Amino acid sequence: MSNYQVAAIVLVCLYLAFMPNTSSYVPQNCQELGQSGSYNDPLLVDPDGLYKGVEPFYVECEVIDGKLTGRTIITPTCNLVEDVNGYEPHGSFVHDITYEMSITQIVALMESSTSCRQYIKYDCTGSIAIPYGFWVSRNGSTMYNWGTPTGFYGCACGYRGDCSNPSKVCECNINDNILRKDEGYIDDISTLPVMELRHGDTGHSWEYGISTIGPIECSGLKRKIGLMYFFDNIFMSEYVIITLPYKSLLTCLRLCQLIEECQSISVNDLMSCSLNSQSARKIPKSKINRDDHYKHYEYIKINK
Structure with missing residues (x-):
């Protein structure tokens, strides 16, 4: 048995022993889940990858009409x-915003996504x-961009130039006895999440306000660590590193990601998954066995 086969067995054993949910793939976020299939609410995610960075944590995945949106x-x-x-x-009123997971975990999620926002x-x-x-x-900075890009002083209507009073930067700055509102999204990942909403100017009986915070919403997948595609119904017996019980295709992919030498995956009808040290694209055809009981997938690694 070669050294990398021994290392592969050790890594696989660690994976199966210590992952919180070894029967399923642990995606980076809901966008990656949307590419894989099944969904349990809440979803366990690992934004920065297995065995490094932050601990996995639970999130919600947006579902519309029974379908995952990837958000x-x-x-x-x-x-x-x-x-x-x-x-x-x-700023004398403090609306303190708290989260179930740590700020470090939230940042890891945002960094694995192409865009995030908070209402x-x-x-x-x-x-x-x-x-x-x-x-x-999150860095403790006082921010005056209320639903507008970082650096803008004012609210969304002031940014668009359509406040009811064109001389004001916010609807509420009209400061009359009419019920008004200023709302919008913060979408600068370098400043999110919102830690506090601060307000004032409600010291008199006719002055009143309502402070509202929305969820963090992240979309897209920035850090794809590999692609897998169906190649053919073949099996490469000479190049098998290790064969495991088949749990899901994406679980096999995650195990292949753990092993530097792994270049392809073969799954058979008997529910076993073989990790291979070679790609079918790179070896002579004489080394490839046609077998309709196997589905062979090629794994292409991508640098982050």
């Missing part, structure tokens, strides 16, 4: 809506939004 959802564990009344000084809203009657209100980033 990963993290809902804050705090009250999503808070009344703001009796707080006059700038914020302030409903107001006679209460100025900015500068009495702002939000606080």
Whole structure:
């Protein structure tokens, strides 16, 4: 038995012994799950890969009309809506935003996605939004871009140039007795998640506000660590590193990712999965056995 076969057996044993859910693939996020099939709610994800970085954690996957959209959802564990009344000084009201998982885990998820966003809203009657209100980033920075790009001072209507009063940067800054609102998404991954929503200007009886925080929503998959495609009904007996009970195709792929020498996968009708040290694309045809009981998949590794 070669050294890499011994190493493969050790890695596989560790995988089967210590993964929280060894019967299924642990995807990086819901986008990757959408490429694989089955779904359990909540979903265990591992954004930065097996045996490195953050610990796996649970998220929600958005489902519309019974189908996965690929969007990963993290809902804050705090009250999503808070009344703001009796707080006059700038930022004196604190809507503290908490999450079930650590900020490091959330950042890992965002870094595995192509885009993320988080919804914020302030409903107001006679209460100025900015500068009495702002939000606080994960780095503790005071942010005055209320649903607008980082660096913009103001709200979404001010950014678009369609506030009811063109001289104002927010609807709430009109500061009358009409119920108004300022809302939008923060989509700068370098500042998310929102840690606090801060408000003020509600010290008088006619002044009132409602603070609302939405979930973190992430889409896309930035770091694909490999592709697998069906090649043919063949088996390469001379190049098998190890054969395992077949649990799912993506579980076999994850095991192949663990082993540097693994270049392809063969699955047979008897529910076993063979990890191979060679690609069928690179060996002589005389070394390939045609066998309709096997489905052979080629694994193409991609640098992150």
